[in-house]
Amino acid sequence: MTTLLTDCTGNAMTGATAKDATAYDAALREFNSYMNDPVATIDTALAVNPDFIMGHVLKAELMISAWERSVVADVRAIRDTLLPMVDRATDRECGHIAAIDAWAAGDWRGYQSALDRVLIDNPRDLLALQAGHLSDFYHGDRDNLRGRVARALPAWSEQDPSYGHILGMQAFGLEECGDYARAEDTGRHALTLVPADGWAQHAVAHVMEMQARQPEAVAFMEDAADLWGRPGNALAVHNWWHTALFHLDQDQITGALKIYDSGVRPGSSEIQLEVIDAVAFLWRMHLRGLDVGDRWTELAALYTRSDEPGFYAFNDMHAMMAFAATGDRDGARRVLQATTAQATGTGTNADMSRRVGLAVVNGIDAFGRGVYAEAVEHLMPVRYAAHAFGGSHAQRDIIHRTVIEAALRAGQPHLATAMLQERVAIKRDCPFSWSWLARARSAEKNGGQKAA
Numbered sequence: 001m002t003t004l005l006t007d008c009t010g011n012a013m014t015g016a017t018a019k020d021a022t023a024y025d026a027a028l029r030e031f032n033s034y035m036n037d038p039v040a041t042i043d044t045a046l047a048v049n050p051d052f053i054m055g056h057v058l059k060a061e062l063m064i065s066a067w068e069r070s071v072v073a074d075v076r077a078i079r080d081t082l083l084p085m086v087d088r089a090t091d092r093e094c095g096h097i098a099a100i101d102a103w104a105a106g107d108w109r110g111y112q113s114a115l116d117r118v119l120i121d122n123p124r125d126l127l128a129l130q131a132g133h134l135s136d137f138y139h140g141d142r143d144n145l146r147g148r149v150a151r152a153l154p155a156w157s158e159q160d161p162s163y164g165h166i167l168g169m170q171a172f173g174l175e176e177c178g179d180y181a182r183a184e185d186t187g188r189h190a191l192t193l194v195p196a197d198g199w200a201q202h203a204v205a206h207v208m209e210m211q212a213r214q215p216e217a218v219a220f221m222e223d224a225a226d227l228w229g230r231p232g233n234a235l236a237v238h239n240w241w242h243t244a245l246f247h248l249d250q251d252q253i254t255g256a257l258k259i260y261d262s263g264v265r266p267g268s269s270e271i272q273l274e275v276i277d278a279v280a281f282l283w284r285m286h287l288r289g290l291d292v293g294d295r296w297t298e299l300a301a302l303y304t305r306s307d308e309p310g311f312y313a314f315n316d317m318h319a320m321m322a323f324a325a326t327g328d329r330d331g332a333r334r335v336l337q338a339t340t341a342q343a344t345g346t347g348t349n350a351d352m353s354r355r356v357g358l359a360v361v362n363g364i365d366a367f368g369r370g371v372y373a374e375a376v377e378h379l380m381p382v383r384y385a386a387h388a389f390g391g392s393h394a395q396r397d398i399i400h401r402t403v404i405e406a407a408l409r410a411g412q413p414h415l416a417t418a419m420l421q422e423r424v425a426i427k428r429d430c431p432f433s434w435s436w437l438a439r440a441r442s443a444e445k446n447g448g449q450k451a452a
């Protein structure tokens with residue numbers, strides 16, 4: 001019996017040469033730190049050895065982690081390469097292949113749970129851990145964001161070079177579960193081990209967002225931007241987005257826009273994860289009636305030529321925002337049709353669209369048409385159910401913001417005041433939330449006149 005070579009954390013890899021294992025470890029390290037182009041790195045091995053199963057697996061799961069339609073054809077092609085290899089694959093590799101097969105068929109929950117089983121049997125499978133962690137994020141599955149990492153963590157120690165990255169994942173899971181003190185401690189511990197870990201930095205930023213610690217958060221992010229914001233870091237745009245929000249909620253509008261131009265939208269990326277950050281920032285400005293110049297134009301044009309609508313309900317919400325903000329009725333109708341069609345289909349996104357996505361795109365569309373009472377009707381029932389279409393609490397806050405502003409503009413200041421009371425009770429130090437509450441109370445005193 002041939003002894004299989006292993007990856008850097010001890011997992012056997014069928015068909016791997018020593019060079020393949022080196023390339024795999026290098027690509028995995030890039031994935032762990034969200035640096036450079038791990039697909040290109042693993043491609044160097046696959047070009048020489050097309051029988052390297054975990055090379056194909058890694059490539060597929062890297063692509064899947066973008067969670068957008070543009071990768072589906074490539075993922076399916078890799079799935080087709082992998083399925084005939086199952087007979088000579090290890091159980092662990094078969095688990096990964098089953099996960100990829102599920103995702104390629106639109107069964108995202110199947111992908112999520114298959115990777116969970118792989119990790120339970122192989123807790124030192126760092127690919128299964130990180131790819132699974134990201135799938136938990138795309139499902140808005142806060143319990144598993146925390147639980148998946150917790151189940152694997154006893155198999156790791158501080159002597160492992162990847163330990164800091166794993167703590168960064170744990171910190172994010174703890175934060176999404178509302179365990180802010182432990183999340184911050186864990187994230188800061190991770191940063192002592194890997195100071196440039198953008199995911200750990202991001203987890204602590206989330207804690208500060210949820211606790212409305214904006215001034216401290218700006219310093220925390222900007223003082224370390226040389227580390228997490230290095231060229232080639234795939235999380236840099238998202239971390240700049242968080243930083244821009246910290247400025248925005250302190251009414252530092254010029255500073256926020258400057259970060260938008262330099263960090264959130266420095267180019268014309270069509271990566272959905274980056275596009276939605278741009279949209280999510282501009283929509284917060286839009287809700288406040290703040291001038292953003294012509295910044296919406298290129299985003300609406302991007303969505304007009306994109307076939308992404310109807311792939312992932314969370315992204316559909318953002319596409320609709322671009323069309324609602326620009327008054328593009330054709331674009332809005334296209335998103336509505338795409339999400340509606342999804343809601344009648346099968347697969348995980350169909351479920352997400354039925355449960356949340358369709359109500360949200362209808363609500364945003366109504367807001368864009370100025371029919372604010374209708375926006376409230378669509379958004380109120382799903383604002384606390386929206387985790388079902390993924391993202392983080394901080395990202396989904398945009399739904400709460402939209403429904404509050406819609407209530408104010410619909411001449412329902414009592415409702416807006418109630419929701420803002422709730423908001424300041426949670427975010428006691430958020431200056432913007434307090435000023436918004438004052439505006440709602442003023443509208444109430446004016447007898448419910450529609451607020452401008």
Ligand SMILES: [Fe+2]
Binds near residue numbers: 202206238242392394
């Ligand atoms: Fe985030």
